[in-house]
Amino acid sequence: MxxxxxxxxxxxxxxxxxxxxxxxxxxxxxxxxxxxPTMAVxxxxxxxxxxxxxxxxxxxGAAYTSTVAGGAVSAxxxxxxxxxxxxxxxxxxxxxxxxxxxxxxLQLSFLASAVGGLFGVFLLIFLTPVLAGWALAFGxxxxxxxxxxxxxxxxxxDSSSVVKxxxxxxxxxxxxxxxxxxxxxxxxxIFHPSVSGGINVIxxxxxxxxxxxxxxxxxxxxxxxxxxxxxxxxxxIRLAFIEVFRRKTALAIGTLTGSIIGLIPGVxxxxxGLVAYDQSKKFSRESEKFGTGHSEGxxxxxxxxxxxxxxxxVPLLTLSIPGSPTAAVLLGGLLIHGIxxxxxxxxxYPQVAWTFINxxxxxxxxxxxxxxxxxxxxxxxxxxxxxxxxxxxxxxxxFGSYSxxxxxxxxxxMATLGIAMYFLERFGFSAAPLVLGLILGPIAEANFIQGSxxxxxxxxxxxYFFTGWLNWLLILIVLASVSYSVWMEITxxxxxxxxxxxxxxxxxx
Amino acid sequence: MKHLIAGAALAMAAMTxxxxxxxxxxxxxxxxxxxxSYGAGGATDFQARIVTMTAGNEDALGMPIAxxxxxxxxxxxGWNWFASEAEADGYTLGAYNIPHFIAQSIEGGVSYSADxxxxxxxxxADPAVFVVGADSAFNSMEDVVAYAKENPGxxxxxxxxxxxxxxxxxxxxxxxxxxxxAYIPNNAGGAGAMRAVIAGDVLGGVNNLSDAFxxxxxxxxxxxxxxxLERNAEFLPDVPTMQEQGFxxxxxxxxxxxxxxxxxxxxxxxxxxxxxxxxxxxxxxVQSRMAAGGSPMAIMTRDEVLEMWAARQKxxxxxxxxx
Numbered sequence: 123m124x125x126x127x128x129x130x131x132x133x134x135x136x137x138x139x140x141x142x143x144x145x146x147x148x149x150x151x152x153x154x155x156x157x158x159p160t161m162a163v164x165x166x167x168x169x170x171x172x173x174x175x176x177x178x179x180x181x182x183g184a185a186y187t188s189t190v191a192g193g194a195v196s197a198x199x200x201x202x203x204x205x206x207x208x209x210x211x212x213x214x215x216x217x218x219x220x221x222x223x224x225x226x227x228l229q230l231s232f233l234a235s236a237v238g239g240l241f242g243v244f245l246l247i248f249l250t251p252v253l254a255g256w257a258l259a260f261g262x263x264x265x266x267x268x269x270x271x272x273x274x275x276x277x278x279x280d281s282s283s284v285v286k287x288x289x290x291x292x293x294x295x296x297x298x299x300x301x302x303x304x305x306x307x308x309x310x311x312i313f314h315p316s317v318s319g320g321i322n323v324i325x326x327x328x329x330x331x332x333x334x335x336x337x338x339x340x341x342x343x344x345x346x347x348x349x350x351x352x353x354x355x356x357x358x359i360r361l362a363f364i365e366v367f368r369r370k371t372a373l374a375i376g377t378l379t380g381s382i383i384g385l386i387p388g389v390x391x392x393x394x395g396l397v398a399y400d401q402s403k404k405f406s407r408e409s410e411k412f413g414t415g416h417s418e419g420x421x422x423x424x425x426x427x428x429x430x431x432x433x434x435x436v437p438l439l440t441l442s443i444p445g446s447p448t449a450a451v452l453l454g455g456l457l458i459h460g461i462x463x464x465x466x467x468x469x470x471y472p473q474v475a476w477t478f479i480n481x482x483x484x485x486x487x488x489x490x491x492x493x494x495x496x497x498x499x500x501x502x503x504x505x506x507x508x509x510x511x512x513x514x515x516x517x518x519x520x521f522g523s524y525s526x527x528x529x530x531x532x533x534x535x536m537a538t539l540g541i542a543m544y545f546l547e548r549f550g551f552s553a554a555p556l557v558l559g560l561i562l563g564p565i566a567e568a569n570f571i572q573g574s575x576x577x578x579x580x581x582x583x584x585x586y587f588f589t590g591w592l593n594w595l596l597i598l599i600v601l602a603s604v605s606y607s608v609w610m611e612i613t614x615x616x617x618x619x620x621x622x623x624x625x626x627x628x629x630x631x
Numbered sequence: 632m633k634h635l636i637a638g639a640a641l642a643m644a645a646m647t648x649x650x651x652x653x654x655x656x657x658x659x660x661x662x663x664x665x666x667x668s669y670g671a672g673g674a675t676d677f678q679a680r681i682v683t684m685t686a687g688n689e690d691a692l693g694m695p696i697a698x699x700x701x702x703x704x705x706x707x708x709g710w711n712w713f714a715s716e717a718e719a720d721g722y723t724l725g726a727y728n729i730p731h732f733i734a735q736s737i738e739g740g741v742s743y744s745a746d747x748x749x750x751x752x753x754x755x756a757d758p759a760v761f762v763v764g765a766d767s768a769f770n771s772m773e774d775v776v777a778y779a780k781e782n783p784g785x786x787x788x789x790x791x792x793x794x795x796x797x798x799x800x801x802x803x804x805x806x807x808x809x810x811x812x813a814y815i816p817n818n819a820g821g822a823g824a825m826r827a828v829i830a831g832d833v834l835g836g837v838n839n840l841s842d843a844f845x846x847x848x849x850x851x852x853x854x855x856x857x858x859x860l861e862r863n864a865e866f867l868p869d870v871p872t873m874q875e876q877g878f879x880x881x882x883x884x885x886x887x888x889x890x891x892x893x894x895x896x897x898x899x900x901x902x903x904x905x906x907x908x909x910x911x912x913x914x915x916x917v918q919s920r921m922a923a924g925g926s927p928m929a930i931m932t933r934d935e936v937l938e939m940w941a942a943r944q945k946x947x948x949x950x951x952x953x954x
């Protein structure tokens with residue numbers, strides 16, 4: 123209960139001002155495509171040079187929390203995930219928005235984020251010592267199986283058929299091999315200087331999601347005169363509260379999946395949302411509604427990606443090992459003030475450590491309140507005409523891709539992938555499995571190579587990858603996931619022709 | 632009209648000409664960018680941000696330095712870009728890591744070598760150390776080597792990647808002790824390699840002194856030896872060097888970090904930077920922040936760095952010839 127003792131520190135005028143600044147800034151940065159939480163936190167580091175350690179950390183903690191949630195705004199209204207964590211939110215969130223339920227989707231996403239986020243931070247407060255052991259339990263073989271589990275999700279994720287889902291996943295896996303390989307440094311498929319560094323996930327994400335949207339908006343703008351975008355119906359916040367807590371399964375699965383995946387160093391929040399989405403789809407009684415603007419989809423995805431924030435800091439705060447790129451940037455923020463994270467952190471610098479954690483707690487609530495306010499403004503965003511909207515989105519897409527590493531190469535990659543995706547979408551392929559392949563490819567590959575190197579020096583490949591309860595558990599979940607997909611495919615064969623795909627697209631846009 | 636344009640063009644040419652002639656007195660007149668070939672939050676990135684934070688002061692460059700990260704493939708992505716695409720106008724600086732980029736250029740497959748860059752100044756030297764988990768049975772390098780002799784190729788130990796300082800240290804250890812070891816390069820850099828040691832995925836590891844010092848403070852690892860010519864008096868006065876433990880290993884794996892510019896940058900600008908940048912590193916605020924973060928500093932001027940690069944090139948060519 124020590125955190126309550128330091129709770130007052132968050133509410134001093136300066137500290138609370140910084141918290142508010144971090145939250146508002148985080149929401150705006152998060153909603154801008156291309157500015158991922160890592161980038162947002164890195165951008166704020168120079169400002170913390172001049173601040174006291176605790177004040178600097180309040181700013182960073184608040185920004186981290188709210189950028190993750192802010193990504194949902196563009197995911198829902200524009201179908202452009204602000205960061206990889208928000209990919210799953212587009213699946214049902216944007217579909218809801220096209221049906222006129224944009225305000226509702228935003229309210230649900232912020233409420234679910236707050237529930238997940240608070241749970242995650244409470245885990246960090248109460249269970250850190252226990253969780254630290256778990257974070258270390260995942261070695262190369264386990265991470266490999268975890269990535270394979272992610273691959274099995276690909277088939278059933280938002281495609282008109284399992285085969286097409288797998289095919290898009292394979293395209294993603296292939297794209298992931300471009301560039302230098304992470305361990306051996308071999309060069310693969312470098313046919314243009316733009317891709318010599320590999321395909322960066324952020325520009326790929328922007329291109330694959332935003333560009334098809336932009337092209338669709340332009341083509342539609344020509345065919346009809348009154349090309350207003352989507353209407354937004356008002357939705358009372360009270361009903362959103364009821365909805366979120368009525369969907370207990372989705373909320374619980376999202377929160378738990380997010381917390382567990384957030385804990386594992388190296389996998390991070392990128393896949394938490396997608397895995398939670400897929401799991402709650404499999405457990406839901408209305409699984410056929412997923413992908414058609416179903417509230418459970420938004421709730422699961424958003425509660426998962428915010429639940430991962432707290433646990434993702436466990437390895438950093440207890441073992442001094444940053445588990446994610448964002449945690450690495452936060453480590454820099456601590457070291458600059460001469461604070462070494464580790465088991466002694468809470469004894470040597472209790473005020474700094476607890477104020478940091480408290481700021482994330484209060485930040486979650488502030489983020490939710492501000493987010494609900496933003497949801498009310500959604501209507502005005504949606505009233506922008508197509509032509510203006512398309513131009514704005516295109517501008518943001520170019521800016522976002524360029525800003526990742528100040529490189530025009532990334533803009534070319536974004537544009538090329540985007541145009542290709544436009545045509546793929548016409549044939550019933552979708553972007554989410556493709557991005558998932560792109561994210562999982564390197565995780566699976568690097569861990570397999572590392573694992574087999576260790577295995578060859580010690581117990582042998584078979585024993586290394588196939589023994590131990592954690593390996594068995596993960597393999598079991600993989601098998602269950604695969605058989606579920608196969609069973610679904612056989613019982614309800616989903617065929618899609620080109621005409622169906624076009625019809626679906628027309629209906630959506 | 633034509634005459635006017637021609638006149639204007641001539642005037643322009645004259646102006647640029649004079650700017651080059653007067654030794655770039657105005658340089659820099661806009662913010663300068665510095666490329667770091669590792670991700671945000673890594674040791675190189677963290678230190679680069681600290682040592683450049685006073686660049687905007689009047690006694691330094693008078694213009695801020697902005698850090699841009701181009702991570703990937705152990706630094707190859709960033710240095711490839713720096714050698715082939717970066718503009719040699721003095722507004723694009725880069726951070727170097729020795730022995731990484733020299734070892735990579737010897738290995739091949741990249742479009743740079745030591746001749747592609749002009750060093751400006753060195754700010755830090757982070758020696759590699761050998762770490763084992765806090766509860767490991769190994770208490771000295773002797774124990775480690777004895778185990779390796781009993782189990783040839785069975786001693787697994789992690790490092791940040793192939794052809795980086797850690798890998799060089801691993802090769803030196805193999806050669807000096809006459810044993811075969813299993814070096815496991817990590818895809819998540821030094822932090823990932825350290826995690827593997829603490830979690831017990833591997834029996835030991837080579838890591839940066841600064842990171843290992845932090846992990847030791849946290850009670851997670853034991854540090855068994857330093858891959859350097861002398862002990863580190865500031866952070867680890869009690870940890871012996873490899874030479875003290877009977878292994879003939881020099882400082883070839885020490886990770887030197889500093890600032891460079893692409894070949895072809897005007898000599899006037901190089902001279903100006905070579906003069907101001909080491910002074911910028913001497914700044915009291917920079918020194919105290921670096922010490923607080925546990926990062927050992929080693930400030931070297933351009934001439935000293937040129938000499939160090941040449942020496943490394945020779946050592947590494949010999950060491951890597953056997954691979």
